[in-house]
Amino acid sequence: MRARVPSLVLSRLLIALVTLVIVSFAVFFATTLLPGDTASILLGQAATPEAVAGLRTAMHLDEPALFRFLRWCLGLLRGDLGTSYANNMPVATLIAGRLVNTLKLAGLTALISVPLALTLGITAAMWRGSVYDRIVTIVTIGVISVPEFVVATSAVLLFAVYLKWLPALSFTNEIHSFYDLLRAYAMPVITLTFVVSAQMIRMGRAAVIETLNTPYVEMALLKGASRPRLVLKHALPNALGPIVNAMALSLSYLLGGVIIIETIFNYPGIAMLMVDAVSTRDLPLIQSCAMIFCLGYLVLITAADVIAILANPRLR
Amino acid sequence: MANLVEIRNLKVEATTDSGRRVEIIKGVSLTIAEGESVAFIGESGSGKTTIAMTLMGYARAGCRISGGDVWVDGDNMVTLSEKQRAAIRGTKIAYVPQSAAAAFNPAATIMDQVIEVTRIHGLMSPAAARRKAIELFRALSLPEPAAIGNRYPHQVSGGQLQRLAAAMALIGNPKLVIFDEPTTALDVTTQVEVLRAFKAVIKQYRIACVYVSHDLAVVAQIADRIVVLKSGQTQEIGTTHDILTQPRHPYTQSLLAAFKPKPHSRTAAPESPSHPLLEVDAMTVGYGPVQRDGQPLIVAVRSVSLKVERGRNLGIVGESGCGKSTLARAIAGIHPAHAGDIIFDGHELWNTARKRTRSQLRELQIVFQHADTALNPAKSIEDILGRPLAFYHGMDRKARDVRINALLDMVHLPRTVRHRHPGELSGGEKQRINFARALAADPKLILCDEITSALDTVVTAAVIELLKELQRELGLSYVFISHDLSVVEAICDEIIVMYRGQKMEEITPAERKAPQHPYSKLLFSSVPRLDPSWLDALRQDPDQVRDYCQR
Structure with a gap:
């Protein structure tokens, strides 16, 4: 019995690794399917055929796709993400700063939204059917239904335009004090928290309520346990798996899916970088961004699964 | 106040899915003295558990106590606040659930x-509580009392869990313990041990108890008085001795009658040595990939042979996990056998249903244990019965209509149920439909996999009666699988005793008074009798019990 947990965790990690290889394959070949020949785009309309051919050889574009894929993978393993086609800078340098920005935003949002969602979801389940539960449910459904750009624009309208409390744009390079930091991040973080928490609250509430209907919770009730004890001691440990998974899904969105927020607040994150790269056909940059998104997603989901395995006493 | 519990004119209301209010307990009054054991007996839906739960001031979701008083040791559980009730639960009154x-x-x-x-x-320090728990584990004759508490629930057996649940109830020194069908889910051999342990601790700690059960024989061992319930009303209250010897109410009489061994008019063995209807030769069934030694990873049935003669019935008995259901599934071809031959009506069958011909499938039908899950809840009874008629016989709508009516008549259900859905029928009715569906195929042999285990004694007796009647009329044969020996005895000509995937012994009920194999002896002696002194008088070889009940 005891040996099952390590082997399960190990196999889960192995699956993640295999998935990563498949994903890298998909990313590479999907990007090569983008229309247009990179060499001729780079050199412009006036380029001679010889120049184009020369560049193609230099960039290994005339090699079979499989070789280019392997070359690219080897590069990734060595930490060499390639060189941007658009401005000849190493992709790693381009991404580094943006990635830090994105991680900051995601981290701050997670820091606020996870405890908030957990508290709201669990308390709503605890007092199921009460006025409080209904209000939480209605508000979360409302937030899920409203697209994030509406939330973001409304926030800008309210806090920046009418109240003039906060800047409409997030100038992260002008941060000198903690106060500046708060001002710059307040609106994006609030908007993202809205978007991300709603789903987590609903999933958390549903998972806890499901375990509340089990015979062992009834048994605890008949032992005289109070409602908070029922939920925290008996229901929550058994609802942990689904809750952690819902959280991982919601949080993975913060890594790759925040393009709208970044655009509205002019926040220099990695999603914007990728959109720019697509418009300039900057393949190495697109590939690297896509790989980072996928990696983030995989790490979160794998972590959630591993936590679920560790939390399951039947496997202990 | 001499009585620990006084229930006066208790009424409980349930709200149905459609929002209607139904009174499920219709004015029940009863008393329990200090240290007295009272049994609530009745079929499922009679309200016995609901009444027991009101003693803790609790009604399950959708139900509420709508009238009356429940006085327990000076407190009226109906009028107390939720907080006051919580303070009483676990300390004064404790609960032992049906499925620990x-x-x-x-x-x-x-x-x-x-x-x-x-x-x-906040009754005592954790260390003192632990000491007390270990003492209780010992009193309940649990193995390794000092260490068993460190395990997780999935690491101990069902019978042990049931006793641990009793320890959980007793730790707070309650005055009253509610046992809610605590041995229903257990095998008979385990049940004996658990009942003994319960009886001992009740006596030792001088606790009053409410014992909820549908099994009169089990109740007879424990209770001082018996309350007979039906449809939310008390039918009869009396001492165990009176109820068992001179029942006054017709319902109590029918409960007792269901226990009387019914003479099974056995069909004489066929004179001509014609080939048997079903012959299974050295069948091995398992789960998981085949290992290097050529056997499956987990062998559920090991080289079992059996024979069913035309018009006769074969019973297969054994505890849960002994492989009897797997054997039935392998014969039906649902779970392909790993090795062995199945010869049905003179022809060898493929081990998987997929490769059998349609008429072979038709002649060998299986009826599953849980009618709830075997019947599609979204289909009407008409559709459920019409499907095999169209599939096996290619009947058109009109012919099907006639045949469905005939099938409903056969299983003694009114023709009007054809438009209803399974969810609208009672457990017994659903099992009849489940059986009618098998009949629709015009089979020669029906495999009955624990078809009465979810039913009450009275309903079971009716279903058995029905099976016998159909056998007389249609010349069917049954393979009847059950853990309930009395049911098997009532209908079968031959009985196979299985243990851990192996056939222990084959007996005919005529010789059953003297089963030869020690395991069969243990199994048959563990079936509770109506006699209240049965449990105390029962002597079983402890070594044998340990050998065969190690799970």
Whole structure:
């Protein structure tokens, strides 16, 4: 019995690794399917055929796709993400700063939204059917239904335009004090928290309520346990798996899916970088961004699964 | 006040899915004296558990106590606040659930849950609680009393969990313990041990108890008085002796009658040595990939042979996990056998149903244990019965209509149920439909896999009667699988005793008074009798019990 947990965790990690290889394959070949020949785009309309051919050889574009894929993978393993086609800078340098920005935003949002969602979801389940539960449910459904750009624009309208409390744009390079930091991040973080928490609250509430209907919770009730004890001691440990998974899904969105927020607040994150790269056909940059998104997603989901395995006493 | 419990004119209301209010307990009054054991007996839906739960001031979701008083040791549980009730639960009144396996939180150790009552109510220090728990484990004759608490619920057996649940109830020194069908989910051999342990601790700690059960024989061993319930009303209240010897109410009489062994008019063995209807030769069935030694990873049935003669019935008995259901599934071809031959009506059958011909499938039908899950809840009874008619016989709509009516007549259901859905029928009715569906195929042999295990004694007796009647009319044969020996005896000509995937012995009920194999002896002697002194008088070889009940 005891040996099952390590082997399960190990196999889960192995699956993640295999998935990563498949994903890298998909990313590479999907990007090569983008229309247009990179060499001729780079050199412009006036380029001679010889120049184009020369560049193609230099960039290994005339090699079979499989070789280019392997070359690219080897590069990734060595930490060499390639060189941007658009401005000849190493992709790693381009991404580094943006990635830090994105991680900051995601981290701050997670820091606020996870405890908030957990508290709201669990308390709503605890007092199921009460006025409080209904209000939480209605508000979360409302937030899920409203697209994030509406939330973001409304926030800008309210806090920046009418109240003039906060800047409409997030100038992260002008941060000198903690106060500046708060001002710059307040609106994006609030908007993202809205978007991300709603789903987590609903999933958390549903998972806890499901375990509340089990015979062992009834048994605890008949032992005289109070409602908070029922939920925290008996229901929550058994609802942990689904809750952690819902959280991982919601949080993975913060890594790759925040393009709208970044655009509205002019926040220099990695999603914007990728959109720019697509418009300039900057393949190495697109590939690297896509790989980072996928990696983030995989790490979160794998972590959630591993936590679920560790939390399951039947496997202990 | 001499009585510990006084229930006066109790009424409980339930709200149905459609929002209608139904009174499910219709004015029940009863009393329980200090230290007295009272049994609530009745079929499912009679309200016995609901009444027991009101003693703790609790009604399940959708139900509420709508009238009357429940006085327990000077408190009226109906009018107390939720907080006051919580203070009484676990300390004055404790509960032992029907399925301890479901009632233990899988995420916490057993000890944590057993002593939780003391922690909630601040009764004693954790160390003292642990000592007390171990003492209780010992009193309940649990193995390794000092260490068993450190395990998780999934690491101990069902019978042990049931006793651990009793320890969990007793830790708070309650005056009253409610046992809610605590042995229904157990095998007979395990049931004997658990009943003994319960009886001993009740006596030792001088506790009053409410014992909820549908099994009169089990109740007879424990209770001082019996309350007979039906449809939310008390039918009869009397001492165990009176109820068993001179029942006054017709319902009590029918309960008792269901226990009387019914003479099974046995069909004489066929004179001509014609080939048997079904012959299974050295069948091995297992789960998981085939290992290097050529056997499946887990062998559920090991080289079992059996024979069913035309018009005769074969019973297969054994405890849960002995492989009897797997054997039936392998014969039906649902779970392909790993090795062995199946010869049906003179022809060898493929081990998987997929390769059998349609008429072979038609002649060999299986009826599953849970009618709830075997019948599609979204289809009407008409559709459920019409499907095999169209599939096996290619009947058109009109012919099907006639045949469905005939089938409903056969299983003694009114023709009007054809438009209803399974969810609208009672357990017994659903099992009849389940059986009618098998009949629709015009089979020669029906495999009945625990078809009465979810039914009450009275309903079971009716279903058995029905099976016998159909056999006389249609010349069917049954393979009847059950853990309930009395049911098997009532209908079968031959009985196979299985243990851990192997056939232990084959007996004909005529010789059953003297089963030869020690395991069969143990099994047959463990079936509770109506006699209240049965349990105390029962002597079983402890070594044997340990050998065969190690799970």
